[in-house]
Amino acid sequence: MEEIAENAALAERAPRAVVFDSGLGGLSVLAEIRRLRPDVDIAYVADDAAFPYGRLSDETLIARVEAVMARIVAEQKPDIVVVACSTASTLALPYLRAAFPRLPFVGTVPAIKPAARESRSGLVSVLATRGTIARDYTHALVRDYAANCEVTLVGSAHLAPIAEGAMRGEAVDEVQITREIAPCFVEKNGRRTDCVVLACTHFPLLIDALKRLAPWPVLFVDPAAAIARRLDALLGETPRGSAQRRPGAAIFTSGAPPGAALQKALLRYGLTFTPSAAISLAMA
Ligand code: DGL
Numbered sequence: 705m706e707e708i709a710e711n712a713a714l715a716e717r718a719p720r721a722v723v724f725d726s727g728l729g730g731l732s733v734l735a736e737i738r739r740l741r742p743d744v745d746i747a748y749v750a751d752d753a754a755f756p757y758g759r760l761s762d763e764t765l766i767a768r769v770e771a772v773m774a775r776i777v778a779e780q781k782p783d784i785v786v787v788a789c790s791t792a793s794t795l796a797l798p799y800l801r802a803a804f805p806r807l808p809f810v811g812t813v814p815a816i817k818p819a820a821r822e823s824r825s826g827l828v829s830v831l832a833t834r835g836t837i838a839r840d841y842t843h844a845l846v847r848d849y850a851a852n853c854e855v856t857l858v859g860s861a862h863l864a865p866i867a868e869g870a871m872r873g874e875a876v877d878e879v880q881i882t883r884e885i886a887p888c889f890v891e892k893n894g895r896r897t898d899c900v901v902l903a904c905t906h907f908p909l910l911i912d913a914l915k916r917l918a919p920w921p922v923l924f925v926d927p928a929a930a931i932a933r934r935l936d937a938l939l940g941e942t943p944r945g946s947a948q949r950r951p952g953a954a955i956f957t958s959g960a961p962p963g964a965a966l967q968k969a970l971l972r973y974g975l976t977f978t979p980s981a982a983i984s985l986a987m988a
Contacts, residue, residue, distance in 0.1 A: 788812055
């Protein structure tokens, strides 16, 4: 009898997901997850105490992501974790999977394969943090899936902080964005780049500016919808929740409460700042 009641309670419990990023970029992924699976309870964790990840050495980044994840998993007890960050995923995913073997992780990898498939001109660019551009993982994707294309890898140090600032209500520096994206646009023998892979989850937050400032129209390839489908496939076995939207928790590892503009932005994503759950884990 007791067991039946327990099973019924479990069946009613919404699946719990943690969406994790160095900052606010993962919100571009969260939006797609919410669209596809409104029944999932989401805790959004921004490791803002260590932002930006793009400047960290491999060893520091792996250690940092493992340490933060251990705290999050213990506190949130998620059914699934989405690492909504290419810089972390392309390096730390194998370590996370080894450290938490029973927990499914969905990673974010540069969408080089679909871009190579879509490109007509054969000129594809990958726009990412410098960390992601340096990874063997990224180079292997180019080798394995884009052999028919000429791929230009563009590492940007400034775009993620600009996107972060925009979410916090700061003015967007369009001149700087134009400078950062310029190397993505290549002209060669009468052909032009026609696909730009947004291989950092912060960049889709700037999509309107990117489209406006691009020297010619291109397809900006955003992996968020594919990540949401992967989460849906992995949760497939778990019972669906009630599809009733509850505000999710927004957790910042710095513990710093967001300003008014960011609070408003978080609300648009169905999140409220949750101070009690803050993880103050300052960078060593
Ligand atoms: N949002 C992260 C990504 O997808 C990177 C931003 C950072 O440098 O922390 O790569």
